[in-house]
Amino acid sequence: MLYIIGLGLSDEFDITLRGLNAIKTCERVYLEAYTSILMVEKEKLEALYQKNVIVADREMVETQSDEILKDADKINVAFLVVGDPYGATTHTDLVIRAEELGIQVKAIHNASIMNAVGCTGLQLYNFGQTISMVFFTESWRPDSWYDRVKENSNLGLHTLCLLDIKVKEQSVENLVRGRLIYEPPRYMTTNQAIDQLLEIEQSRNEKAYTEDTLAVAVARVGSDSQKLASGTLKQLLTTDMGGPLHSLVLVGKRLHIMEAEVLRKFAVGLEEFNRVLVSEYNVK
Amino acid sequence: MLYIIGLGLSDEFDITLRGLNAIKTCERVYLEAYTSILMVEKEKLEALYQKNVIVADREMVETQSDEILKDADKINVAFLVVGDPYGATTHTDLVIRAEELGIQVKAIHNASIMNAVGCTGLQLYNFGQTISMVFFTESWRPDSWYDRVKENSNLGLHTLCLLDIKVKEQSVENLVRGRLIYEPPRYMTTNQAIDQLLEIEQSRNEKAYTEDTLAVAVARVGSDSQKLASGTLKQLLTTDMGGPLHSLVLVGKRLHIMEAEVLRKFAVGLEEFNRVLVSEYNVK
Numbered sequence: 001m002l003y004i005i006g007l008g009l010s011d012e013f014d015i016t017l018r019g020l021n022a023i024k025t026c027e028r029v030y031l032e033a034y035t036s037i038l039m040v041e042k043e044k045l046e047a048l049y050q051k052n053v054i055v056a057d058r059e060m061v062e063t064q065s066d067e068i069l070k071d072a073d074k075i076n077v078a079f080l081v082v083g084d085p086y087g088a089t090t091h092t093d094l095v096i097r098a099e100e101l102g103i104q105v106k107a108i109h110n111a112s113i114m115n116a117v118g119c120t121g122l123q124l125y126n127f128g129q130t131i132s133m134v135f136f137t138e139s140w141r142p143d144s145w146y147d148r149v150k151e152n153s154n155l156g157l158h159t160l161c162l163l164d165i166k167v168k169e170q171s172v173e174n175l176v177r178g179r180l181i182y183e184p185p186r187y188m189t190t191n192q193a194i195d196q197l198l199e200i201e202q203s204r205n206e207k208a209y210t211e212d213t214l215a216v217a218v219a220r221v222g223s224d225s226q227k228l229a230s231g232t233l234k235q236l237l238t239t240d241m242g243g244p245l246h247s248l249v250l251v252g253k254r255l256h257i258m259e260a261e262v263l264r265k266f267a268v269g270l271e272e273f274n275r276v277l278v279s280e281y282n283v284k
Numbered sequence: 285m286l287y288i289i290g291l292g293l294s295d296e297f298d299i300t301l302r303g304l305n306a307i308k309t310c311e312r313v314y315l316e317a318y319t320s321i322l323m324v325e326k327e328k329l330e331a332l333y334q335k336n337v338i339v340a341d342r343e344m345v346e347t348q349s350d351e352i353l354k355d356a357d358k359i360n361v362a363f364l365v366v367g368d369p370y371g372a373t374t375h376t377d378l379v380i381r382a383e384e385l386g387i388q389v390k391a392i393h394n395a396s397i398m399n400a401v402g403c404t405g406l407q408l409y410n411f412g413q414t415i416s417m418v419f420f421t422e423s424w425r426p427d428s429w430y431d432r433v434k435e436n437s438n439l440g441l442h443t444l445c446l447l448d449i450k451v452k453e454q455s456v457e458n459l460v461r462g463r464l465i466y467e468p469p470r471y472m473t474t475n476q477a478i479d480q481l482l483e484i485e486q487s488r489n490e491k492a493y494t495e496d497t498l499a500v501a502v503a504r505v506g507s508d509s510q511k512l513a514s515g516t517l518k519q520l521l522t523t524d525m526g527g528p529l530h531s532l533v534l535v536g537k538r539l540h541i542m543e544a545e546v547l548r549k550f551a552v553g554l555e556e557f558n559r560v561l562v563s564e565y566n567v568k
């Protein structure tokens with residue numbers, strides 16, 4: 001059996017009893033560590049599980065799936081993922097490969113940012129499509145997400161923006177020279193995400209949002225250091241949310257007065273917040 | 285401190301270690317049992333927690349919130365909810381009342397159907413707004429959700445439909461006579477939901493969907509008896525999904541071929557499924 005086990009959002013204690021019980025039956029335990037990360041060291045997981053934990057980077061999952069799945073028709077193997085197994089990334093390739101090999105696959109659910117973002121006070125019913133924002137490079141500035149945001153915005157819906165992480169990156173030079181030297185991990189901040197959002201709005205100029213659009217920056221959701229900040233994109237562009245992981249919500253025009261009441265509690269500037277509520281959202 | 289603790293989707297083992305640890309510090313433990321339910325008896329929770337669990341029905345939460353919150357500025361109180369604390373229902377009134385009383389509130393996240401529905405193979409990125417479907421009565425057949433489905437459908441997006449549950453209902457006669465006699469709990473089946481969907485499509489006739497629209501019926505997600513079935517609304521209208529809880533997904537036209545591949549695995553009738561994929565979804 002291959003267990004794909006969600007670890008939840010924050011630290012080793014966010015696992016479910018069902019997940020922990022499954023791990024205890026597993027002979028090998030892999031931790032997927034490239035689409036999201038927990039805010040604790042691997043050693044803490046190992047101490048809790050009383051098992052060795054193998055960190056699986058993208059390359060390993062993509063090229064050595066048969067090694068991960070070895071003997072999993074006879075023994076149990078755990079593949080741990082941050083959040084829920086069916087979050088943003090679903091590891092479809094690994095699941096398909098397992099099924100080809102006649103290996104049973106079982107998912108054990110957990111919290112995901114796509115649900116936990118309800119902590120902002122915004123109603124999950126009022127969200128449209130979720131988007132992912134990747135780090136722009138000199139030559140690669142993908143903006144297909146802009147159409148999704150615009151679709152949501154036209155309906156007055158909120159948009160959850162999931163922000164890129166880069167783990168075990170190689171510089172182009174090291175890559176070309178085949179040197180296994182990795183850059184430090186990078187986590188997109190809400191500031192960087194807003195900078196990219198505004199750049200694309202400037203070039204597309206279809207008014208999916210403006211500097212005056214309200215947004216909510218969230219950091220380290222579910223942890224003791226969770227931080228929320230609401231304000232205009234212009235305000236949040238320079239609001240420091242601290243350490244990773246960050247996500248961003250663009251607030252749609254269908255904003256309900258009850259939602260606005262909650263956002264007001266963590267507005268970075270109350271006067272500006274109230275001004276925009278009236279001028280942009282018609283909420284008083 | 286008021287802890288609002290998500291219990292996850294299925295049974296007592298879906299709680300997180302963080303949630304369980306919090307409960308152990310609480311002097312009173314309430315279980316919210318009217319917007320969703322776990323598939324285990326209260327006694328199993330009590331055995332696991334080694335605590336008495338008080339079932340809180342809607343009336344209690346709405347009229348006796350001060351009793352629930354009593355002394356929670358000095359002691360810890362747990363309010364358990366199925367799924368995630370920020371699922372469909374957010375218990376905003378209880379949280380606002382706690383804050384008025386100067387009581388700290390902390391949410392402990394867990395899996396929710398809004399995320400776990402990824403088990404269908406449909407990408408969460410391709411979902412639009414979630415809707416709730418209530419039981420129609422003779423005189424009350426609300427259809428405001430139809431506009432939401434249509435908005436999603438116009439964009440080609442999937443729609444998650446959460447289905448009503450009725451716990452501790454009184455018949456009109458018992459209500460009028462003030463008799464505290466309650467009807468057996470009712471859980472909307474996917475069959476009933478589809479019946480209501482088709483009725484409203486017939487009256488509105490705006491083609492948000494048709495009998496030939498693909499859908500996925502899901503039952504008991506996250507449990508060992510989880511069941512998935514895909515097919516047209518017409519097919520699923522009579523597909524028995526077994527015991528509660530059920531949810532339904534309407535499949536949008538933006539369906540990706542990879543998503544279709546997964547749906548095909550649990551199609552109730554492969555020939556019809558393949559026919560509709562081509563004729564309605566342009567997927568071959």
